[in-house]
Amino acid sequence: MKIRNISNLDDVVKKINFVRAGGFPNYFGPQRFGIDNANIQNALKLNERRVSKNLKSIYLSAIRSYFFNEILSERIHRNIHRTELDGDFCLKAKDFEDNQFMLDYVQGTQDKSFFLTGSLLGDNRPEKINDIGLLENEIISKNRDLFNIIKCNRMQLSQRLLIIKPMNLSYYIDLDSICIKFDLPSGAYATSLMRELFKEI
Template sequence: MDNIILDKNVSFAKVYQSLNVTATLKEHFEDFIVEENLSVDFSGEGEHCWIYVKKSGCNTDWVAQQLAFFCGVKKMAVSYAGLKDRNAITSQWFSVQLPGKPTPDWTKFEMDFSSNEVKSEVESQTEKVQVLKSFRHNKKLQRGALKSNSFKIKLRGLSDTQDKTFELLAQRCEEIAKIGIANYFGEQRFGRNSNNLDQAAKLFRNPRFKLSKHKRGLYLSAARSWMFNHILSERIKRDIWNKRVAGDVFMLDGKSACFKDDGDDQIAQRLFANEIHPTAILWGEGDVMVTADAAELESQVIDQFPVFRDGLISARLQAQRRACRLKVENMGNYRENDDFVVSFTLTSGSYATMVLAEIFSDLVVQSQPTIR
């Protein structure tokens, strides 16, 4: 298979015109707050203990290791719905399978944690973990089981702090709340310096390349997410990212169910009302679903990445669809001195950084936030 050359510095098209305002993100841990929203009726009994954990300065997988160590179980007995940022204050759910065991005293976990007795390996010097609540349940927490994530983000160091600038930022938030944003995959999907794309190419050139199941999935997802972003960018350039194209496939808002364009006159109205969204392919084998103009557009983009195209087919990854438009719920904003605070809720699998990218022309992301 030929070597692959990617322009990893590509700038994907944006929906909104730039306001030419830059800002700094994650100067402090409390500048980026995330809370998972789950819809579960707990049974109150069962071998699984679900806990809602507030953390900062450490990643999700590391916390799972500490929970396993504290409970005296293997790490595979600990589950979580999704990964949360290390450089933020995040609240997320975990479940621990404890057959025949009582619910642990989580206050001891916090005490031991703060005294370094629990930790099997130090993550950083700034990690904090607190158990907010716990429930017994008869099922474990499944990956991707989230309903949504709520964000509260403070942007500092704005390049322009005139009153008019804050008015424009607030207006942009109102536009986003009404229209939505492009449902791009964020940079974190592709790894540091987009290394996951390089690893995907390496895997496709040598299918026997030994990888853990987790890393293999990570690299395959990065490859087709990259192609999805290019398809979506092309639709934005053609001003059809949120409009109907012949042969399109649509997705119900907040759902994974798709349906083909059947010529219904109500489709345009439902698109305008954000009830449904056009989709683009997450490449793999199987039915691509689109036809006509939509299929031609997707094929033109996919064919620009033959290594990824053929490699994903060889990997037997099944094709899926993803909405091109993301509806942003509970959008709010306010000025705090010379800082700008924005809050919103996104469905699981979407990226807060993509919302910020439509508000600010550029963001300086601090790699080592401080504690205040």
């Protein structure tokens, strides 16, 4: 991937080195939500019209992705996205096909085989009176209509890594351009990586 006309190449290189060592926020990319968030808007109309099973799945997935992104964004805002909190759910390395894509370990635990995750909300979400439960409740309270759709469609709770580390991340500079190469696991978004590297540049 080649990006041209970069004025602050040194800043980009610093960010590449940071991401290489520590990973980047595992946001769902904008393509998940459609043009102008159309998938979210269509999800809100599911009770008003019939759609194909495939479209319904896309719209419902967009809602859960939206909540995940909002929760992750709030954790970043509070600088707690790399810190294990009361109520966090961590997955073991053996739960992944290729743990080399994962962060080395979760801060706050000595066990390097665990990785910090965030919730993909579901109808079976337990009511948690802890740090994570309170944070999730804050986000849900601002988007009650969307969460009601999750409940009505009996979507099941699952987990997604908060931080992902790209493999084989390399670059070379050509005048005012930079060419970046990397590998990502299934479900991670190159747009989210590029956003991390080039925001505020």
